Amino acid sequence: MAALVENEGTEELGRLDYSVGAWERGSRPEAPARLFAHWRGVFAPALGARKLLLNDDELLDLFEQLATADRTNQIAFRYVLALLLVRRRVLTYEGTVEGVMRVRVRRLAAEQAGEPIVEVADPKLDDETVAGVIEQLGEVVGG
Numbered sequence: 001m002a003a004l005v006e007n008e009g010t011e012e013l014g015r016l017d018y019s020v021g022a023w024e025r026g027s028r029p030e031a032p033a034r035l036f037a038h039w040r041g042v043f044a045p046a047l048g049a050r051k052l053l054l055n056d057d058e059l060l061d062l063f064e065q066l067a068t069a070d071r072t073n074q075i076a077f078r079y080v081l082a083l084l085l086v087r088r089r090v091l092t093y094e095g096t097v098e099g100v101m102r103v104r105v106r107r108l109a110a111e112q113a114g115e116p117i118v119e120v121a122d123p124k125l126d127d128e129t130v131a132g133v134i135e136q137l138g139e140v141v142g143g
Helices: 020-024 056-068 070-086 127-141
Strands: 002-007 013-017 032-038 091-097 101-106 117-121
Touching: 013 032, 013 127, 032 056, 032 070, 056 070, 070 091, 070 117, 070 127
Parallel strands: none
Antiparallel strands: 002 013, 002 032, 091 101, 101 117
């Protein structure tokens, strides 16, 4: 299990890894760290080129988990994650209406018609904040 955490009083994100057994026994990040998001992954030894820490399905799960985010840094993280998922063609950009980006999860053509529109709030980030979020996302994703 991987946990994305933030330290209280900062906007910095970090990653902590747990065995599934430890997670199921209740191990969680301890104060001052707060759980930001979590996901289950499978460890595979490196066979050459550096692999991404999270694949597209895991990133999509993280994006969906942050749908109810109410803290500014979570909203900003979700927005930049949505941009990454559009770039990776996991999400399809459907336009922007009144500062809200509209995306749709891309599936096989037969399934796509039923996929709902997902709205992603644009947090109106300045360049410095965007750079920070992209750096944090790069650390989490591994690329």
